[in-house]
């Protein structure tokens with residue numbers, strides 16, 4: 001029988017990538033492709049095939065297909081090259097459809113399918129055709145809902161969903177491309193993978209959850225008390241079991257068709273469930289917290305990935321632009337987020353300590369979270385962060401476990417370099433990887449001293465990441481003189497020294513931040529310090545402690561500069577760390593004439609802290625003393641903005657390290673400042689900036705579009721510049737502001753800046 005409707009596709013509009021679409025099985029999956037293609041005007045005609053004539057009539061009446069037949073063989077003679085047959089029937093019914101196609105399918109027609117198991121589709125094709133034909137493109141749309149049938153079909157089902165195609169070696173390229181284009185035209189993202197891999201991945205991520213949901217609901221439904229159980233079942237039950245309403249025939253077929261891979265997943269899950277059961281039975285709270293915190297972190301991460309906010313590559317892909325409107329002043333009482341350097345170290349030392357370390361003020365930025373995730377990956381139970389509070393269940397110096405894969409530390413140089421030192425002392429092999437920016441940064445500065453200690457460290461070309469570190473090496477202590485002023489290198493060597501035989505020493509050419517030394521002492525580990533030299537003897541242990549992380553002076557600097565350049569400003573920055581190895585920005589800005597006072601000075605957990613008050617004051621250009629450079633190393637992008645607003649010339653020398661940060665910060669700032677009308681001359685180790693300021697509110701910067709090159713500090717510096725701009729400053733590639741200062745835009749607006757994020 002055949003049913004016809006009136007609506008054909010609008011033939012005149014699009015390039016016809018495919019001619020006709022024949023949908024065999026007009027349910028949710030097949031019907032939604034038909035509706036999606038119709039909406040996209042992606043083909044000439046859509047013919048439905050359904051076994052029951054009522055379904056054919058319904059599909060035409062609903063406008064899902066243009067016409068429908070109950071027997072596919074009747075329409076095969078009409079098909080032409082470029083037409084597509086989409087087999088969207090339950091997995092075990094695919095073979096019968098292939099058998100019907102075998103004798104009448106004209107050449108040039110491509111066949112694809114939507115079954116959730118690909119191995120059984122390939123086997124079905126082999127049984128019917130003797131081998132998998134080159135016109136068959138096995139596929140699987142990762143989309144659906146617990147609803148089924150043609151009435152559930154929607155034209156937007158595939159938008160932003162993934163389609164996995166599993167082409168064979170002999171699959172015709174043109175056919176593959178046609179199917180790819182078809183899915184892309186309904187808004188899907190297409191990827192390809194081998195058949196076996198597909199079936200294993202799906203067994204774990206889709207088939208196992210369905211087994212569990214069906215099993216749980218069935219267990220409860222058989223319970224004598226089920227009425228009561230269902231009456232009281234709330235959101236958790238509903239969320240967890242939604243998929244038990246899915247089509248039973250489809251899921252029976254999937255279980256039978258993907259038997260081996262599903263059994264493997266069930267066995268793994270059963271052994272985990274057994275271990276959870278025994279943890280509950282024996283009251284093993286530590287093990288329960290381990291499973292729950294790891295699972296929560298993984299689930300939160302997945303949620304962020306879906307929202308495109310995760311700190312993995314997905315975040316890099318997110319485009320964030322700052323539009324900073326001109327003018328304004330900053331005022332009020334602010335607390336910027338926790339110190340990044342101390343947050344990293346609190347996780348590292350807390351993980352290796354004996355006992356439970358409580359951290360407050362932890363920076364919930366992507367960099368510190370990358371360190372936290374690395375230790376979770378190595379088996380450490382870490383609760384939080386919740387409102388800056390983190391609880392770390394230390395595993396002791398030798399309690400880390402081999403991570404399941406490479407440790408990905410995103411944009412964070414500190415994570416990679418400090419972790420390299422610790423990992424060199426472990427019994428297991430490890431790999432450290434990072435994002436595009438980190439993958440360009442020099443790592444031989446840590447690999448070389450580690451090799452001197454006997455570690456086996458491999459880098460990619462030119463000493464770049466990834467770092468491959470062999471475990472099980474006996475480390476020997478060294479006396480290392482740093483070739484550059486770098487706290488990361490110093491810390492890396494000292495942390496490896498914890499595992500070395502004997503006394504490891506570092507000597508630095510200029511003082512750099514000493515948080516590692518201070519925090520080790522806070523954890524009860526003796527560090528000898530004598531002028532530029534720090535030493536420790538390996539083989540000791542760390543004792544858990546409480547850590548109060550103060551606000552990050554590097555983040556506070558954006559507001560110190562903002563208040564210093566914008567007339568009418570007066571801000572109080574609360575609880576900021578003013579460690580003398582970090583206070584270069586205060587010293588430099590004061591030397592330029594800034595009005596900065598330190599109030600309520602105190603010591604918190606071995607670190608000096610104060611509330612910093614900054615009021616507007618006219619600035620003058622200076623020659624920046626070289627001894628201040630390592631003490632303000634991350635603050636220069638913001639200081640350059642202050643220099644542009646000062647009266648006269650500012651000269652920076654001895655700062656070549658700025659060229660190997662998240663970007664080449666000398667070049668990035670010089671380029672941006674020039675675009676905004678400032679005379680800024682980069683030199684190999686610094687910059688010369690001609691200030692345009694003085695004591696007035698007149699604009700210093702013109703408007704324009706500047707590129708932060710994905711460097712958080714460049715992005716925030718140009719946002720501050722807008723306070724003295726004459727027109728909008730548009731700053732590109734700002735997503736990485738989240739690495740160190742996730743709520744920057746919100747705090748900036750609260751203080752009085754006019755900053756839009758798009």
Ligand SMILES: O=C(O)C1=C[C@@H](OP(=O)(O)O)[C@@H](O)[C@H](O)C1
Pocket residue numbers: 340341342414485486487488489491513633634657
């Ligand atoms: O040890 C640390 O926490 C850091 C040291 C500095 O890097 P270098 O050691 O490369 O100077 C700094 O730029 C970075 O933001 C944090």
Ligand SMILES: C=C(OP(=O)(O)O)C(=O)O
Pocket residue numbers: 367411412413414415634661662713740
């Ligand atoms: C240089 C920085 O960080 P890292 O080296 O950890 O990437 C920074 O935060 O400015």
